[in-house]
Amino acid sequence: MSALRDSLGFLASRLRQVGIFVALILIVLLFQVLTDGILLQPQNVTNLVVQNSYILILAIGMVMVIIAGHIDLSVGSIAGFIGAVSGVMIVHWGWAWWIAIPACLLVGALVGAWQGYWIAYVGIPAFIVTLAGMLIFRGLTLITLKNQQITPFPDELRALGGGFLPDISGGTSVLEWLTVILGVGGTAAILFQSIKERRIRRKFNLENEPMAWFAIKTAFIALLMLSITFLLASYRGTPIVLIVLAVLVIVYSALMNNSIFGRHTYAIGGNLHAAELSGIKTKAVTFRLFVNMGVLAALAGLVFTARLNSAQPAGGTGFELDSIAAAFIGGAAVQGGIGTVAGAMVGGLIMGVLNNGMSILGLGTDYQQLIKGLVLLLAVGFDIFNKNRSNGGGSTIGKRFKWKTTPPADVEKPQPAAKTPVTVASVPHPVNAENH
Amino acid sequence: MRPGIPPGRTLLGALHPQEPGTNQSAGMTMNVPILQMRGITKTFPGVKALQDVTLDVNRGEVHAICGENGAGKSTLMKVLSGVYPHNTFDGEILFENEPCDFSSINDSEKRGIVIIHQELALSPYLSIAENIFLGNEIASRGWVNWRQTNLEAAKLLARVGLSENPVTPIQHISVGKQQLVEIAKALSKEVKLLILDEPTAALNDEDSDHLLDLILHLKGQGVTSIIISHKLNEIRKVADAVTIIRDGKSIETLRLDQGQITQERIIRGMVGRDLESLYPERTPRIGEEVLRIEDWSVQHPQDHSRIVVHNASLNVRKGEVVGLAGLMGAGRTELAMSVFGRTYGRAVSGKVFKYGEEIDTSSVPEAIRHGIAYATEDRKHYGLNLIEDIKRNISMAALGKLAKHGWVDKNEETTVANRYRKSMNIKAPSVAAITGKLSGGNQQKVVLSKWMFSDPDVLILDEPTRGIDVGAKFEIYTIIAGLAAEGKAVIVISSELPELLGICDRIYTLSAGHITGEVPIAEASQETLMHYMTQEKE
Numbered sequence: 001m002s003a004l005r006d007s008l009g010f011l012a013s014r015l016r017q018v019g020i021f022v023a024l025i026l027i028v029l030l031f032q033v034l035t036d037g038i039l040l041q042p043q044n045v046t047n048l049v050v051q052n053s054y055i056l057i058l059a060i061g062m063v064m065v066i067i068a069g070h071i072d073l074s075v076g077s078i079a080g081f082i083g084a085v086s087g088v089m090i091v092h093w094g095w096a097w098w099i100a101i102p103a104c105l106l107v108g109a110l111v112g113a114w115q116g117y118w119i120a121y122v123g124i125p126a127f128i129v130t131l132a133g134m135l136i137f138r139g140l141t142l143i144t145l146k147n148q149q150i151t152p153f154p155d156e157l158r159a160l161g162g163g164f165l166p167d168i169s170g171g172t173s174v175l176e177w178l179t180v181i182l183g184v185g186g187t188a189a190i191l192f193q194s195i196k197e198r199r200i201r202r203k204f205n206l207e208n209e210p211m212a213w214f215a216i217k218t219a220f221i222a223l224l225m226l227s228i229t230f231l232l233a234s235y236r237g238t239p240i241v242l243i244v245l246a247v248l249v250i251v252y253s254a255l256m257n258n259s260i261f262g263r264h265t266y267a268i269g270g271n272l273h274a275a276e277l278s279g280i281k282t283k284a285v286t287f288r289l290f291v292n293m294g295v296l297a298a299l300a301g302l303v304f305t306a307r308l309n310s311a312q313p314a315g316g317t318g319f320e321l322d323s324i325a326a327a328f329i330g331g332a333a334v335q336g337g338i339g340t341v342a343g344a345m346v347g348g349l350i351m352g353v354l355n356n357g358m359s360i361l362g363l364g365t366d367y368q369q370l371i372k373g374l375v376l377l378l379a380v381g382f383d384i385f386n387k388n389r390s391n392g393g394g395s396t397i398g399k400r401f402k403w404k405t406t407p408p409a410d411v412e413k414p415q416p417a418a419k420t421p422v423t424v425a426s427v428p429h430p431v432n433a434e435n436h
Numbered sequence: 437m438r439p440g441i442p443p444g445r446t447l448l449g450a451l452h453p454q455e456p457g458t459n460q461s462a463g464m465t466m467n468v469p470i471l472q473m474r475g476i477t478k479t480f481p482g483v484k485a486l487q488d489v490t491l492d493v494n495r496g497e498v499h500a501i502c503g504e505n506g507a508g509k510s511t512l513m514k515v516l517s518g519v520y521p522h523n524t525f526d527g528e529i530l531f532e533n534e535p536c537d538f539s540s541i542n543d544s545e546k547r548g549i550v551i552i553h554q555e556l557a558l559s560p561y562l563s564i565a566e567n568i569f570l571g572n573e574i575a576s577r578g579w580v581n582w583r584q585t586n587l588e589a590a591k592l593l594a595r596v597g598l599s600e601n602p603v604t605p606i607q608h609i610s611v612g613k614q615q616l617v618e619i620a621k622a623l624s625k626e627v628k629l630l631i632l633d634e635p636t637a638a639l640n641d642e643d644s645d646h647l648l649d650l651i652l653h654l655k656g657q658g659v660t661s662i663i664i665s666h667k668l669n670e671i672r673k674v675a676d677a678v679t680i681i682r683d684g685k686s687i688e689t690l691r692l693d694q695g696q697i698t699q700e701r702i703i704r705g706m707v708g709r710d711l712e713s714l715y716p717e718r719t720p721r722i723g724e725e726v727l728r729i730e731d732w733s734v735q736h737p738q739d740h741s742r743i744v745v746h747n748a749s750l751n752v753r754k755g756e757v758v759g760l761a762g763l764m765g766a767g768r769t770e771l772a773m774s775v776f777g778r779t780y781g782r783a784v785s786g787k788v789f790k791y792g793e794e795i796d797t798s799s800v801p802e803a804i805r806h807g808i809a810y811a812t813e814d815r816k817h818y819g820l821n822l823i824e825d826i827k828r829n830i831s832m833a834a835l836g837k838l839a840k841h842g843w844v845d846k847n848e849e850t851t852v853a854n855r856y857r858k859s860m861n862i863k864a865p866s867v868a869a870i871t872g873k874l875s876g877g878n879q880q881k882v883v884l885s886k887w888m889f890s891d892p893d894v895l896i897l898d899e900p901t902r903g904i905d906v907g908a909k910f911e912i913y914t915i916i917a918g919l920a921a922e923g924k925a926v927i928v929i930s931s932e933l934p935e936l937l938g939i940c941d942r943i944y945t946l947s948a949g950h951i952t953g954e955v956p957i958a959e960a961s962q963e964t965l966m967h968y969m970t971q972e973k974e
Contacts, residue, residue, distance in 0.1 A: 204850040259839075261842065271821040273817055274819055274820055275821070276779070277776075278886065280832070337821065
């Protein structure tokens, strides 16, 4: 009985993480029913992955930027710009794909460095710099393309958007065996890793999730992996872009959790002043985050261009909003310091399934936007509601919507009144030493 | 005993002839209860914050609430003021003999109960008058009557003895004056019971004295006050009764007229034992000079004509604890922070030597690399990542020590954090606990652990015991003594002179940016230090 109570208590404390996952499942089930089973047909699952890959790639960079307490509104324009640049390089100049792709990523890095310079070293809020960037790079896209699309692209590049891993059985089998091997292997690796981590937590006496919950969660994830594997394998196998995405998710999750760079990113977002006074080179970290965002935006632009087989003047429009929404739905906090790459992926998938499901149902973009907007609002609203509840009431609006900018070097004596301008009836601080 | 500053009395002196300290205002009808809280129990998920708490406050008295950090004082006041609605706790509240079922702070204000929080709730860009009437505007049909607003504000300011123009923006007046504006705001709501949550925590001695005098003055006008405070000398000065809260329970109520309010009695009640000594015993073993600062000058970051630190020179030796004493604005923190990676001020000039060789401390990473650590006076804003756990806070300043090729060894990190949790006695369920949920003393231990892990030779501790309860203070002093015994050089900045006298081997005094004295502990007393601290240099 007490084990059950422990599990429930634990679930309540992880309401957000559990909630987001349950939400994804419910949305999938809802559309599975509404679309008469079309949603989870092998072909559509493959489509879902390919269609959302570039948003998911952007969401990785975006959640990192948001964790550091910044925002990037320019990624859609950058993706469009890189699409245009790749068109010029590959179609007009005839560069080989293996030169053009690194070159495009380099251009992305330079674009990111440009924005990172203004944000980190000049101290202009990221909102302004990237709003300017949104206009600047859309303008450059139009200039580069001279307002016309560039097409067609060679097959090698198009494989990045719509290609699949080769079928090693030579077309004789119902299932793509390579996909099955990758899927089962990946599942085994995840299982192994989870068990190992649980062991370590126990060894170091850290709070561990209840056994029942751990078993259900791990089994569920494994099952999910295997079902996706099966669905992909029974269509055309593993999309190349899924491999790219999987590698990115693994690498960036590890980077955010285990590397000095990732840990400094969390530290900056959690408390910029404390990070600075702990000797963290906050400006350098911020700069690198935006360079990284530029590279990922470039990659997203390439994938998108490859998928459409054309570089278009309006390419990438609105990507920034989808990727920001993905990060926030996935649990990133508006004030920074909180968020995970995995969460952003789940958030991105929720947006993706909504898009895909509503398209199948034949809903127009009008209703699609309406519903997506409401989902974003609900997700973050739930977050805040949940947070207030666990803090025993009080408004945190004042804190959540404070801009994070580079701190001036003057650190005056603390003046509480000036630091937290909270209006009359609210409780000044959500974090109170006496509250627990 | 806290040193008082005689000239600080002018502002309020005119208001009430009563000498401070004589708070037995004769003739007041005591012992008529205004507030009775019975059997208050409040639980948060997993924690019983208050357990069967009783509080009786008589009309017209100043009632202090004392207790260690985390004892439940603020929670109790939030229960009383309706921050926690009436159905979220158990127990009964009677105010003026009528039951209270507050569901928000507005309800309690309607009955004349006003709470002033520790962190002031003023809007920095609005004027004093606007702040006073914020949410309570003098208006007709939604349009503010500015003439009336400013007029009424001026009257209220006169009542609290603040001579400022009501149209001045709040950000242009000092924290001490802002506190008075908060009280004026409370008066505008026709307050009967004024609750002040650590009102003097951010104030200097002078402003604290003003505020305490004002509380006594208001008492003369029939306003009942509840004051939460750590500072025992303040309580002795103003309180007619003291209720002690420990671990969420009300321990006892001491009354002045029964001669029960003594420092020993309060401390015993708060910590549940007698503190045989406030400071740990130690025998200093002082070695060679570790750090020397020469001719250090610092400009104010915005106002370049203001020199905040003038040609300061000081040194600290191995195994030595050196104090920096000074009044608010003397430049102690500014001196320390400008040395620590130029984190304060502009156009810093001067030299820093370590073991006799000049070193570069122009950025925080450089300063840390040279073995300097600075633990800030404001741990919530500058010391900790409150949304992150203990182990990640401890490793923050020296993550490189735990990493190979940029990748952090998390197992090693946990091991290190567990080691500090044990040696520093950080009270938390595990090192994965979020630091924002710890009490002030435990947070400070995390900050100290962070800097100890960076393995410095020189530690600068800025107000290491601010906002920390008596029991935890002793632990912090023991840690400081331990650091010195290990051979570290320690500089302690503190506003509490007894603390400096209790733990230091040598004390420098600062006044208006000048080092005005260097006093060996054998010759130091509060009087000599205060003499140097108030010395003017032209």
